[in-house]
Amino acid sequence: MIPTLQNILYVEDDADIRQVTVMTLELVGxxxxxxxxxxAEAVAPDNDFRPDLLLLDVMMPEMDGPTTLAHLRRDQxxxxxxxxxxxxxxxxxxxxRLQELGAIGVIGKPFDPQTLVEELxxxxxxxxxx
Amino acid sequence: xxxxxxQARLREMGERFLASLGEELAALRALTSDAPDAANAIxxxxxxxxxxxxxPAISIQASRLxxxxxxxxxxxxxxxxxxxxxxxxxxxxxxxxx
Numbered sequence: 086m087i088p089t090l091q092n093i094l095y096v097e098d099d100a101d102i103r104q105v106t107v108m109t110l111e112l113v114g115x116x117x118x119x120x121x122x123x124x125a126e127a128v129a130p131d132n133d134f135r136p137d138l139l140l141l142d143v144m145m146p147e148m149d150g151p152t153t154l155a156h157l158r159r160d161q162x163x164x165x166x167x168x169x170x171x172x173x174x175x176x177x178x179x180x181x182r183l184q185e186l187g188a189i190g191v192i193g194k195p196f197d198p199q200t201l202v203e204e205l206x207x208x209x210x211x212x213x214x215x
Numbered sequence: 216x217x218x219x220x221x222q223a224r225l226r227e228m229g230e231r232f233l234a235s236l237g238e239e240l241a242a243l244r245a246l247t248s249d250a251p252d253a254a255n256a257i258x259x260x261x262x263x264x265x266x267x268x269x270x271p272a273i274s275i276q277a278s279r280l281x282x283x284x285x286x287x288x289x290x291x292x293x294x295x296x297x298x299x300x301x302x303x304x305x306x307x308x309x310x311x312x313x
Contacts, residue, residue: 105267108224112217195266195274
């Protein structure tokens with residue numbers, strides 16, 4: 086049985102893209118989203134959100150997506166939570182690199198807000214054998 | 216209904232993006248060739264937002280500029296026509312929504 090995808094911890098430094106993504110996930114996907122503007126915010130001790138999925142932008146200043154994931158993996162709160170990345174570089178070698186870091190999905194940027202939820206759920210279901 | 220609300224918000228944000236694009240491009244023009252990281256941050260931001268808000272041509276051209284910068288071409292002769300093309304696309308997009 087495929088586990089329910091309901092709560093997403095989302096990390097994106099661009100405020101406008103963060104806003105669009107949150108709107109899309111909440112309005113279209115009826116998902117609950119905790120949006121963080123940086124990796125540091127995501128790993129902060131006062132982050133008490135319990136996500137089903139980590140959704141991370143790759144290219145961010147100071148702490149990029151892969152580094153953010155490494156920090157989250159060292160934290161008991163997030164160590165086993167599946168992760169997906171957003172990246173503007175969807176070349177096969179980049180996708181492989183992110184998958185080797187443990188990503189269950191890689192979503193290309195810019196993404197289409199109208200189809201984002203469908204793509205996200207498809208990758209979630211595929212990871213869980215759906 | 217949710218899709219209609221999302222569409223309306225995307226349209227508003229797209230208009231704001233276009234309105235601010237001139238300033239972003241002016242900031243890019245003002246950078247000297249020893250600031251490729253700052254230039255890359257600007258074009259990366261433009262590429263992401265343009266694609267998300269429905270301006271694929273602007274997004275693609277900004278991505279081309281990003282590739283040029285990554286290849287060390289910021290400030291080189293190849294960069295200027297590519298930037299001019301991006302500026303032209305931005306102008307055309309602004310005129311189209313007015």
